[in-house]
Amino acid sequence: MTLSDPEAVSGDNEYEQTKAVFSKIKGLIEAAGGQMADIVKLTIFVTRIDQRAHVWRARKEFFSGNFPACSLVEVSSLAKPEILIEIEAI
Numbered sequence: 001m002t003l004s005d006p007e008a009v010s011g012d013n014e015y016e017q018t019k020a021v022f023s024k025i026k027g028l029i030e031a032a033g034g035q036m037a038d039i040v041k042l043t044i045f046v047t048r049i050d051q052r053a054h055v056w057r058a059r060k061e062f063f064s065g066n067f068p069a070c071s072l073v074e075v076s077s078l079a080k081p082e083i084l085i086e087i088e089a090i
């Protein structure tokens with residue numbers, strides 16, 4: 001599932017946007033009867049990899065124990081200039 005909604009950007013920086021996307025992911029997983037610990041793989045696309053510490057900070061707020069496998073990929077842009085991150089969760 002990809003949960004970056006180009007029509008509803010939440011936040012002006014990587015930390016705020018990452019928290020918003022993880023909140024959406026958590027809501028969808030819990031609505032299906034699961035939990036964040038059920039995620040086995042994340043792919044996170046960022047436009048500024050030098051800001052990755054903010055992404056990791058937000059990730060720590062949604063996962064405890066071992067994190068799922070994760071790839072962090074820098075891209076030149078996403079659907080809109082104000083979108084700084086996109087997250088795929090399996």
